[in-house]
Amino acid sequence: MQVQRNGKWLSAMVGTECVMMSIETGNYVTLSRVGTRIWELIETPTAVSDLCAKLLEEFNVTPEICDAEVATFLAELAACRAITLSPAS
Amino acid sequence: MGRFLISHGRDVIFEPEHGAPLVECAIYLQGTVLGVLLNQRGKIVLHASAVEMGGKAVLFCGPSGEGKSTMAAALSMRGHRVIGDDVCAIGFDEKQRPVVSADARRLKLDDVCIDAMQLEAQRDEPAPGSKGKVYVNPPHGWNGHELLLGAIYMLQSGPEEIDHITQLPSATALRKLRDNAHRPTLVRRTGQTARYFEAAAQILRHANVFTISRHRDLSRLAGTAAMLEEHWRSIGLSNGQTNN
Numbered sequence: 001m002q003v004q005r006n007g008k009w010l011s012a013m014v015g016t017e018c019v020m021m022s023i024e025t026g027n028y029v030t031l032s033r034v035g036t037r038i039w040e041l042i043e044t045p046t047a048v049s050d051l052c053a054k055l056l057e058e059f060n061v062t063p064e065i066c067d068a069e070v071a072t073f074l075a076e077l078a079a080c081r082a083i084t085l086s087p088a089s
Numbered sequence: 090m091g092r093f094l095i096s097h098g099r100d101v102i103f104e105p106e107h108g109a110p111l112v113e114c115a116i117y118l119q120g121t122v123l124g125v126l127l128n129q130r131g132k133i134v135l136h137a138s139a140v141e142m143g144g145k146a147v148l149f150c151g152p153s154g155e156g157k158s159t160m161a162a163a164l165s166m167r168g169h170r171v172i173g174d175d176v177c178a179i180g181f182d183e184k185q186r187p188v189v190s191a192d193a194r195r196l197k198l199d200d201v202c203i204d205a206m207q208l209e210a211q212r213d214e215p216a217p218g219s220k221g222k223v224y225v226n227p228p229h230g231w232n233g234h235e236l237l238l239g240a241i242y243m244l245q246s247g248p249e250e251i252d253h254i255t256q257l258p259s260a261t262a263l264r265k266l267r268d269n270a271h272r273p274t275l276v277r278r279t280g281q282t283a284r285y286f287e288a289a290a291q292i293l294r295h296a297n298v299f300t301i302s303r304h305r306d307l308s309r310l311a312g313t314a315a316m317l318e319e320h321w322r323s324i325g326l327s328n329g330q331t332n333n
Contacts (some may be wrong), residue, residue: 010283012290014259021263021286028260 003074006043011039024080029080035073047067047088048074057071090114093122109169111150116218119122123176124271128281132178133288138196139172139175139189140164141231142324145239146172146189149301150269155244156305158196162227163314164205170231171196176271179238179292187238187292191231195224196291242317243269245302252303252313254320262298263289287298297324 009021018036020029031039037058041051050068059066078082091105092112101122105114111173124134137148140160150158158174165171174191182188197216203209213224243257243265257265266289270276276285299320303313321327 008288012263012287013292014263014293017259019259019263019290021267023282026264026267028264030258030260 001048002045002086003042003048004084006081025081077087093173095125105265127178132180133186136176136271137177138174139177141172142321146236147239148241149244151244158198159202162196163310165227166230167314170229172225172231186295188235189238190235196228197222199223220221240296241298243300245300246305249304252316255300259297262293
């Protein structure tokens with residue numbers, strides 16, 4: 001599975017959170033520290049497996065939990081139309 | 090109504106259409122045109138009233154008719170100085186902290202408010218184009234230098250039995266600040282969305298945004314004002330402390 005940012009977003013750090021606003025829809029999304037790191041890592045289209053591998057290097061988490069939480073997080077971002085998920089090319 | 094040319098954050102040239110009532114032009118000049126001028130000066134312009142508390146500015150945002158001027162008047166009756174009404178300009182000082190300028194305006198209130206708050210002695214001329222409202226000189230006004238921004242409240246009313254104040258999470262606060270721009274459509278159409286977003290985030294780094302939910306019964310207004318004063322004490326605003 002490939003993940004890709006969708007649309008134009010403004011972002012700003014407020015405290016420990018990253019708040020983003022879609023220029024097209026005006027929707028707002030708040031990202032935690034880990035969510036912000038994931039957003040950085042998908043600046044260019046990325047395989048979800050590569051994303052998880054990178055997160056396993058950086059955070060103290062088991063592969064199973066990482067895979068599950070990344071899947072949940074990406075589904076939320078997709079619901080906000082912040083990303084698109086497509087089969088790996 | 091006419092054509093308006095606003096340039097360099099300083100000059101306004103307008104050409105009324107033949108027969109256009111000048112009073113209508115004056116209202117437009119004091120509202121939309123002033124807002125555009127302040128935007129040209131790099132300000133963030135909110136649809137808000139403002140009072141001074143502990144040497145800082147406290148803003149009240151909300152749609153027309155939600156009670157921004159009434160809240161400012163009620164607080165002025167309790168000794169808080171009114172900084173502005175309706176058009177509130179926020180800039181940033183050399184440390185990038187949000188600051189509010191006084192607009193030296195009179196409050197616009199209706200007869201019911203004036204009677205309820207016993208402001209008859211402060212009554213001035215009728216406010217043109219504002220549905221029967223009249224200008225009221227606030228009992229205490231602030232015409233001094235810029236003040237650091239202390240807090241922003243989003244006014245909302247309903248059948249509340251008990252008034253309450255709630256701090257907004259960051260994303261909601263940013264959305265509310267966007268929606269309470271003086272002329273949100275103008276902000277979008279003049280390509281200032283990103284500037285307003287960045288500025289709203291900078292505001293949020295220094296001042297929290299709250300909703301204040303209350304019943305609109307004027308007999309409860311003094312109680313709401315007292316609750317606000319208690320809230321200011323709890324967030325350290327009454328003695329000049331904040332997270333600035």
